[in-house]
Amino acid sequence: MSDFFLNIVEDEPQALSPEKVWKVAVIDDEESVHQATKLALANTHIMGRKLEFLNAYSAKDGLALLSAHSDIAVVLLDVVMETPEAGLGLAKAIRHDLRNFHTQIILRTGQPGYAPEESVITDYEVNDYKTKSELTRTKLFSAVYTAVRAYQNLTSLAAGREGLRKIIDSASTLFQERSIAKFSEGALEQINALFNINSDGIFCVSSAPKNPSPELAQYLTQHKHVDLSEVDNDFRVIATSTGYRDLFGVPLQQIPKKEVRQLINRALTTKSHVIEDHHIALYLDTPSTWQACIYLHSQQDITDKVDHEILKVFASNIALGLENTKFLTQLADTAYKDDVTSCYNRNGLMERAIPEVIDSNDHAVLYLLDIDYFHEITEALGFEYGNRVLNSFADKLKDAFPSDAMIARMHSDVFAVIVPGHGQPPIKRLIEHCSNQPLILENGDALRLGVTIGLSIHQEGTQADTTPESLIRHAEVALNKSKEQRRGSATTYDESLDAGSLERLNLLSELRRALSSNELELYVQPQVDISQQCKVVGMEVLLRWHHPILGNISPGVFVPLAERSGLAYELDLYVLRHSCSLVRQHPDLPPVSINLSAMSLDRGELLDDFASIMERFHITTKQISLEVTEGCLIKGNSALTNLQRLSDAGWDIHLDDFGSGYSSLNYLLRLPISTVKIDRLFILELKKTQHAATLLTGIIGIILNIGKRVVVEGIETQDQNDFVANAGAEVVQGFLHYRPVPFLSFVDEYKSH
Known part of the structure; x- marks a missing residue:
């Protein structure tokens, strides 16, 4: 049975008692x-x-x-x-x-x-x-x-009369239509079936109700731009049968046949049905006072064929059906349109735009365009400014694509464009159009935005699944691949991407299982003070995964997978819980440090969750430090705010991999960092060029002179060890002294000394 039902009442709806x-x-x-x-x-x-x-x-x-x-x-x-x-x-x-x-x-x-x-x-x-x-x-x-x-x-009905039974039987067909035009066409067909007559007709409806609710009035004026003061004579033909096909869409007052126009106007003026020989003008008035008229003309005299009581019931129900259909049409507009840009939203793309394109074209391309680093705009300038950017970007897409393309805003900063035929713009030119030409906002501001793109193709005659759902999914797979490879690039979907996605999905499932079953193991790599006969002064906690079937899975594989899949925070909480447990069991160990991902540093609940775990194991912030990378520092204001709050709560913050990315000495001055870990890349360059030695010596000196501790990573030879010692560094980390070992193995070795 359909969502829609024929509404049959014997009289106009009455105000109901508030007790009911x-x-x-x-x-x-x-x-x-x-x-x-x-x-x-x-x-x-x-x-x-x-x-x-x-x-x-x-x-x-x-x-x-x-x-x-x-x-x-x-x-x-x-x-x-x-x-x-x-x-x-x-x-x-x-x-x-x-x-x-x-x-x-x-x-x-x-x-x-x-x-x-x-x-x-x-x-x-x-x-x-x-x-x-x-x-x-x-x-x-x-x-x-x-x-x-x-x-x-x-x-409200006693289904006793055959005419009423016919109305009920026709309901499942007539009211399945959400489209007002199709509903009206169905009404014309049903009235012929109801009275067993053969007639042609038209269905006229007012552009708006005379007495809408405040909510409906606001919707019509703001979203449909309807002037409610001018609806009295604003009627239009929205459905016709075959004989009147040329009148579709014509305003009532422009209907060329005078007798038709006059009969309809008479019904509307008198607010009553008019039945004369070969003509019927059926007046409809909904609870919100949408007004409508069904006009029918038959070659035979239909006066005796029409049961007036049945006609009254039919008219009342068609009127209520009209109200329902109008109501659902408005809901559909809301459900399918994006509030910010007025483009389609994801539902509109899937249920309207894509079906319309692929039903009438043997070739089409779906583009997904992700605005690069859009979150930085909203964090710096606010969501209202971000909305203006989204509106301007939607306008830019209209300029970049053919006029028959349909545009949707999927979510946040991701747009979709479905383009019929073979007239797609070249990808390189599209990226240049979006990235190189500045985006001009309403207030005159000019911004340059980068975009990353994923594409999927609808092609009839191929084996590929090209339903709306599959086209969107394929484009999303391609977009994710582009984002993994390089921002500002584009990827077209092919089946090999799905194979990789399935492999990642299976591995992600296994990672979730490993987290819940405590399968991931904590290793440590000690840090030594070379000025104190290589005394162990700290330990970096590292995460290792030995899968029972797949064997050892590199952190370089499962950590990025966790970050892309939203599991990074759970991974960091896992490391903190297990580190606290081990430190609690072995309180005499040197302090440990754990890595904190950029995604975790951006979480609002970070401090509360960390404090809860520390309290549960009775561990202080003097026993565990946090290591963050330079990538965290460009994440945005919320990450920087959390970093300061962590420092204020007593956490010791280490800057890891310094020099490998967005290095800036300004970070060292304005952020609460106590220790700087110099990336192993500097050590690897020592043999290649004298400039590397000069630069490394200078960096160590600067960091020490501003009161920060230095840890040099990647020390694998005695020559490297001697060099950094002469440059003033005291604490090092690397294979020369210790390789990563299981936490408990190091505990045994440490206590044996």
Whole structure:
């Protein structure tokens, strides 16, 4: 059964008593679902009534609830409760045992991909089926709103007359259409079927209601630019049958046939139906006072064929159907459009733009464009400024692509463009257009933005899956590949990317399992003071993964994977917890230092989580230090703020890999860094050029002279050790003294000395 139902009332809707309610039963074994549903629909009114929620937490209790309350309008029913099909059993009992055919059943499940058999939906007259993740507030309201209307209609009728039965039978076809034009075409067809006549006709509708709700009035004026003061005579033909096809889209007052125009105007003026020999003008007036008229002309005299009572019922229901369709059209506009740019959003791209292009073209290309480092704009200048940038960027895309391209904003700073045919702009020129030409904002500011691009191709006659979902997924895979390789590049999807993605996905799954099962092992590489006979003065904690099947997996593989997949923070918490546990067991060890990723440093909950772990193991910040890389320092203001808060809380901050990236001596002056670890690249260059020795000596001197500690990494030979000692460095780390070893192995060695 469809989401949409034919609404049949015997008279115009009356204001309902405030004491009356629509009863909605929530039958689900999760308390959170009950709370979320009630919160989402709080203070909701439908046709003048509030919603009253009745709750049950099992199919058994749900059956008792429905037995006690025969006037429940809607059941939001979980499929999987005490058994995997408990909800389906209850649906069957509602229809077969309780003989309740009016209550509307909406099945819900928390298991994506699960769907009941079609026979279940038809046999038990299930009115809708959704996964819980689908039911956003808007979609939940729409589903309940439609179901309540259907319940109200069904309970107000005694299905006794054949004419009414025909209307009900036609409902599932007519009201499946979300498009106002298709709905109207269906109404023209159904009136012929209802009275067994053969006629041609037109459907005229006002551009706006005369008496809209404040919310609808605001929507029409702001989003549709409708002048509500000029709607009295603003009618337009929105549907026609074959005989009047040339009138489609024509304003009412421009209909060339005078007798047609006059008959319609008469019905609209008198607000009543007009039936004369071969003509019918059916007047429609919705609760929001959308006005409409269905005009029909037949070669035969239809006066005696039309049952006036049935016609009245039909007109009332078509009017309510018109209201519903208009309402859903407005919801669809909201659901498919991006609020910031007015382009399509992800839903609009998937359900409207891509289907429209690939249904009518044998070749199309989908582009995903990611604005490089957009977060720096919002962090520095605010989200309002960022929105202006997004709007200007959308305009730039309209200039860069052909006029028949469709543009969507997927999320944040990622845009999609679907281009039909073979007229796509060359990638190099596209990147140059977006990157080299400055973006001019409304206030005159000029910005240069880099873009990274992923592409997927729709080509008929190939084996490739080119559904909207697959095109988007393929473009996302290609975009991620571009971002991994180099910002400012473009990648076109091919199947080899999927193979790599599947391998990464499997490895990511294994990494999650390894974290939960404590499979990752802590190693340490000691740091020694070469001025004190190589005394161990600290230890850097390193993470190693020995997979039971795959063997040793390099940190160079699983750490970047964790960062790309949002697991970096969990990885850092894992290292801190296990380090604290080992330090707690062996308190006499030298201080340890752990690496903190840029993603973790950007987390708002970082300090609270770290403090909680330290308190749990009774460890102080004097026993564990934090190492951050230069990449953290360009992450943004939130990362720098967290760095300062960590220092204020007593944490010792080490700058790791100094010289390998965005090195700036300015960091050393303005950031709370106590120790600088000089990257091993400087050591490797010592044999290649004398300038490397001069530079390294100078850097060590500068760092020491501003009161920071120095640790030189990568010491593998005695000559290197002697050089940095002569340059003034005291603490070194490298294979000459210690290779990385399991934490507990070092503990045994350390205590034996």
